[in-house]
Amino acid sequence: ADPLEKPPICPACRAPLCGDLVASACNRVYHRKCLAEIAESGSECPQCGELHAASSSLDLFGISFGDALDPGAAALAVKIAQVETEEGGGDSEAGGTKAESLRAAAALLAMKNNVGERKHHLQEQRALIQAERERCAKQDAKLEAAQKLRATRDSDVSQTHKANQQAEIQRKSLLAKLDAVRQQADVSEYWEKLKQDRETEAKQHLLILVNMAHSPAVITAEVSNFQQHTRESLQRMRKDGGIYTQRLQAARRQKAE
Ligand SMILES: [Zn+2]
Ligand SMILES: [Zn+2]
Incomplete structure (x- = not known):
């Protein structure tokens, strides 16, 4: 069977x-912990029958083995290992070239993986930015609504203020009229x-009216009482x-009589 067709095993x-x-x-190629177990237990390598020290193993960083569903990279690693074994005997130049091209292919795969990861990261970033934009848009809408509400309230307050001012003007005008009526009554009574x-009595009456100048109703009653009495x-x-x-x-x- 073609070793590229099925996943390589430890x-x-x-x-x-x-x-x-x-x-x-x-x-x-071994799982790191598997080779470490063999080395620590002092067992022979199941492939070559020799003893291996854990420190003699080679880290296979730089080739992505992170994804278990990516058999291509792992298979390439096995290929590299096999070619490098073959290098020891026979045609070492051809074997070296083959190993080199396989390494280049592995490096390409690693780059592809890296690019894929970066793309994924970019997508996540874009999603975050989009979410942030939506959040900002919602905030803006809220702010706008609040500003509109405030404008409406300000307008209400301003209208109420105007109405109050008009009422105050009317009140003052009524007070002035009442004052005029009261003065007429005072003058005629005094006269x-x-x-x-x-x-x-006239002077006393005038004095009383002046003292009660801010209570038109009382003055009116007083004037009426005084008129009745008179x-x-x-x-x-x-x-x-x-x-x-x-x-x-x-x-x-009687005198005349
Ligand atoms: Zn293993
Ligand atoms: Zn071995």
């Missing part, structure tokens, strides 16, 4: 070659009292006046 454990591999002093020669006094005085007039007329009549 001469010690008979399992397919993969992972951490070494070449023995007799140029066979009434002056007309009745009640200067002291009317009542006036009526009483007229009644008294009528009685005196009658008495005076009666006295005059």
Whole structure:
């Protein structure tokens, strides 16, 4: 059977070659731990019958054996080992050339693997960048929504402020009107009292009104009370006046008789 067609196996454990591999002093490829076990136990090499020291093995770095599903690289390694064994006898120049081209092929495979790994790494990086971009886009959208909301709120606040200002203007205007009405009442009341020669009362009334200048409702009630009181006094005085007039007329009549 063609050795390139089936996966190469470890001469010690008979399992397919993969992972951490070494070449023995007799140029066979083993799992590193398998050759180490043989060397430590003092057993003979199952391929050449000699004793091998663990330190005499050759690390097979630089050729990718990492992927167990890549039989090409492992098979090449076996080929290299076989050709190098053959080099010892017969046609050493041809064997050397063959081993060299096989090494070059192995190096190419390693590079291919390396390129594959880098591509994979690049894809992962791209996926990360894409995810980051999406995250940023979401953040931007959130920020935009927040800004819109803030703008709306600012506009609401500004409208409320305007409404408050208008209400304040209306309130001031109403207060001014009330003040005008109150002043009219004050003036007429004061005038009434002056007309009745009640200067002291008129002055007191004015003083009270001035002291309550910031309570228009109280002033209005006060003015109304005062007007009522004035009317009542006036009526009483007229009644008294009528009685005196009658008495005076009666006295005059008596005197005349
Ligand atoms: Zn093994
Ligand atoms: Zn051996």
